Amino acid sequence: MNLxxxxxxxxxxxxxxxxxxxxxxxxxxxxxxxxxxxxLDILNEKEEEALDALLDTDATTTEDVLKFLKSxxxxxxxxxxxxxxxxxxxxxMSA
Numbered sequence: 001m002n003l004x005x006x007x008x009x010x011x012x013x014x015x016x017x018x019x020x021x022x023x024x025x026x027x028x029x030x031x032x033x034x035x036x037x038x039x040l041d042i043l044n045e046k047e048e049e050a051l052d053a054l055l056d057t058d059a060t061t062t063e064d065v066l067k068f069l070k071s072x073x074x075x076x077x078x079x080x081x082x083x084x085x086x087x088x089x090x091x092x093m094s095a
Contacts, residue, residue: 007031010084027087032062034083039069042079047072 007013007027040048054060054068070076 006084010088031080031084031087032066034087035066035069035080038079038083039073039076042073 007024013024039051043051051065051068054065073079
């Protein structure tokens, strides 16, 4: 799962990756944070502790966290889609 590429494709963003990078990174960060917050409501205590340990490791990447969450949350793909749509809807409404 690559949030940045998904954002560019799904939102039909035009321009080079270099031009889009700041916007896409900001959107990706916002979506990632929303996914984390929502996931905490779903994970049990033991899974939350495992997530905390993963997040505390310096070598952990965003991809590592997303893979972990996907392995623990059966409806993770739906969760990600819903969070992307919420944020996209919020941006459209504020424009």
